[in-house]
Amino acid sequence: MSMSKTYHPLVKGLLDGERSLADLPPELRAEAEEAERLLGAVDRTPVSLSPALDARVMAAVRRRAASPVRRAWRRLVEPREFELRLRIRPWIAWGGALAVAAATALVVLGRPSVIPAGGPTPTRVAARDSIYVRFVLYAPGAKRVAVAGTFNQWDQNAAPLVPAGTSGIWTTTLALPVGQHQYAFVVDGQRWVADPGAPAVDDGFGRRNSVVAVTAHAGRAL
Amino acid sequence: MKHAALVLLLVTAIAVPLGAQSDVAARLAGRVPPEVARAVAEIAAGVAARGLPVEPLVQKAVEGGAKGVPSDRVIAAVRALAARLDEAAGALRAAGLSNPDADLVDGTAYALSQGLSAAQVRDLARAIHAPYDAATTLRVAATLSGLGVPPKQTVQLVEGVLQAGDTPDDVLDLPSEVEAGMAHGASAAQAAQGLGHDDTHGRPPTWVPPGHAKKHKP
Numbered sequence: 001m002s003m004s005k006t007y008h009p010l011v012k013g014l015l016d017g018e019r020s021l022a023d024l025p026p027e028l029r030a031e032a033e034e035a036e037r038l039l040g041a042v043d044r045t046p047v048s049l050s051p052a053l054d055a056r057v058m059a060a061v062r063r064r065a066a067s068p069v070r071r072a073w074r075r076l077v078e079p080r081e082f083e084l085r086l087r088i089r090p091w092i093a094w095g096g097a098l099a100v101a102a103a104t105a106l107v108v109l110g111r112p113s114v115i116p117a118g119g120p121t122p123t124r125v126a127a128r129d130s131i132y133v134r135f136v137l138y139a140p141g142a143k144r145v146a147v148a149g150t151f152n153q154w155d156q157n158a159a160p161l162v163p164a165g166t167s168g169i170w171t172t173t174l175a176l177p178v179g180q181h182q183y184a185f186v187v188d189g190q191r192w193v194a195d196p197g198a199p200a201v202d203d204g205f206g207r208r209n210s211v212v213a214v215t216a217h218a219g220r221a222l
Numbered sequence: 223m224k225h226a227a228l229v230l231l232l233v234t235a236i237a238v239p240l241g242a243q244s245d246v247a248a249r250l251a252g253r254v255p256p257e258v259a260r261a262v263a264e265i266a267a268g269v270a271a272r273g274l275p276v277e278p279l280v281q282k283a284v285e286g287g288a289k290g291v292p293s294d295r296v297i298a299a300v301r302a303l304a305a306r307l308d309e310a311a312g313a314l315r316a317a318g319l320s321n322p323d324a325d326l327v328d329g330t331a332y333a334l335s336q337g338l339s340a341a342q343v344r345d346l347a348r349a350i351h352a353p354y355d356a357a358t359t360l361r362v363a364a365t366l367s368g369l370g371v372p373p374k375q376t377v378q379l380v381e382g383v384l385q386a387g388d389t390p391d392d393v394l395d396l397p398s399e400v401e402a403g404m405a406h407g408a409s410a411a412q413a414a415q416g417l418g419h420d421d422t423h424g425r426p427p428t429w430v431p432p433g434h435a436k437k438h439k440p
Contacts, residue, residue, distance in 0.1 A: 009405040025407060150281065154288035180361045180394065184289075192289050199401040201336060201368030204282065204299040205291045211365050213398060215391035 007138065009197055011035050130175040131214045137161060137185045137195070140168030149183025149209070151176050156186040178216050182209040243267040249280055254287035254296065261297045265304050274307045275324030278331065306331040313340040317347035319356075329357035329364070336368040342377050349381045354390055365397040370410030379414050 011032045013019050024032050064070060135147045145161040151174070152158040161170035182201070185193045194200045195210035203209040246266040250259035262283045266276040279300050286296030310330035314322045322330075333343050346363055350356045359380065366376045383393055396417065403413025 148288060153281070154285045156288060179358055180365065190290075199365060199369050199397040201365055203285070203289075204302070204335065205286055205289065205295055207289070211368075211397060213362075213394040215394050 007031065007035055007196075012197075015039060129216060130177050131216070132173050133176050133212060133214060134171060134173045135159075135161065135183075135185075135195070136169060136171045136197075137187075137193070138169050139185075139187055139193075142168075142170065142187045144188050145170040146186045146189075147172060147174070147183055148186055149181055151181050151183070156189065161185075176212070176214045178214050181212050181214065183212060184209055243270075246276060246280055250283055250287075254283050255293050258283060258287065258293045258296050262300050265300055269304050269307060272308065272311075274304075274311055275327055277324060278307065278328045279303055303331060303335070306334045309334055309340055310343070313343045314347055316340075317344045319347060323357075325357040326360070329360040333360045333364040333367070336364040338363060338367055338373045338376065342373055346377050346380060349384055351384070354384060354393060358390070359384070359393055362393055362396055366400060366410075366414065369397060369400055369404070371400060371414040372411055375411060375414055379417060383417075 007015070008028055008031060010019070010024055010028055014021060014024060014032050015035055021029060021032055021036075137145055139145055145163075146156045147159045147161060148154045148156045159172055159174055161172040163170050182203070183195070184203075184207075185195065187193055192207065194208040198210040198212060200208040200210045243263045243266060247259050247263040250262060254262070262279055266279050269279060270276050282300050282303050283296055286299060291299075307327055310327050310333075311322065313334075314326065314330055319326070330343055330347070333346075334340065338346075343360065346360065347356060350359050363376050363380050366379065367373050371379070379396065380393070383396065399417055400410060400413045403416055404410060408416070
């Protein structure tokens with residue numbers, strides 16, 4: 001049986017050390033005590049390591065770093081950041097832009113139209129900036145979690161969440177265009193769950209969709 | 223010449239809905255049951271013939287199909303959305319926007335679906351001005367109403383923010399501000415009432431969490 005438990009935002013605040021049990025309204029205290037019991041069960045005994053461990057690890061690191069073959073291989077395959085600076089005259093930029101526009105027009109006009117009647121489909125991604133938004137769900141016991149919404153055609157295979165160890169926390173980060181989007185989490189491919197930390201509205205089918213606002217300066221799962 | 227123009231008009235009037243119908247059916251194939259695809263295609267043909275966008279109908283059907291909603295409920299939701307698109311276009315015309323784009327009609331229909339009346343949507347549409355995006359602003363109002371903020375208060379809140387000259391990002395943040403107040407135990411109306419006071423984070427100045435007595439001055 002799959003099981004998922006999401007805590008009230010105030011209880012999450014308690015777990016984060018932002019408030020004490022006494023700060024919570026009485027109806028949330030049982031939930032808070034249960035959450036604290038779960039956390040209390042985690043083994044927090046200090047781990048003592050052998051004093052020789054540091055020396056062994058560092059010796060291994062130095063051996064690997066000293067190998068010229070490894071250094072050459074890393075240079076070939078590791079991703080790096082490059083800063084590219086161009087100095088071009090304005091007429092070259094305008095000419096290039098015109099050429100790209102002309103090429104685009106040729107490509108677009110040269111193929112059959114798939115735009116539905118009643119107006120073209122809005123293509124916000126092309127027109128506006130995308131912002132990275134992180135989605136988080138606490139779903140212990142879940143085998144699979146995904147986020148589906150207006151930004152991915154409600155496709156539950158398009159954006160799977162990744163479990164953070166065995167903590168029951170699932171996360172993913174998506175690039176979303178600026179604006180307002182509706183979404184829900186899909187647990188184990190069957191259960192549609194609204195984000196407990198976000199505003200939610202009626203979806204027209206008797207359920208709730210969560211709403212995320214992506215602003216030009218910050219994206220966040222509300 | 224006159225006859226040719228008439229024939230062209232007739233052909234266009236028939237071809238647009240038929241084109242929309244076949245396009246919608248093709249897009250829904252495999253994503254919803256066949257009876258839903260057929261029904262939505264028919265509804266979309268009527269909507270396209272009235273010059274309204276069909277994309278919101280396709281998206282609503284896809285959403286229902288993905289969620290495993292029974293076919294009759296998906297069809298009913300799409301039919302209701304088609305009616306709201308009509309109502310939205312009428313409200314926008316009343317606001318002086320005779321040729322709204324598809325996104326604005328969709329945003330307006332969403333506002334109507336979340337409890338705002340046609341008159342409230344019309345008034346709000348009139349109040350929106352640059353740099354605010356009309357469709358986004360109406361979606362924000364819809365979400366506020368969907369959260370439980372009374373429609374009249376929703377309109378006043380959004381209009382107030384526009385008049386105050388807050389940034390478009392501030393407008394987009396309104397639902398999350400209300401949600402933050404609600405997470406602290408305030409009602410949606412209370413949380414909305416507290417907005418504009420930056421130090422209260424969506425709570426009215428006099429608001430205290432449930433279970434905590436208000437402190438009275440001696």
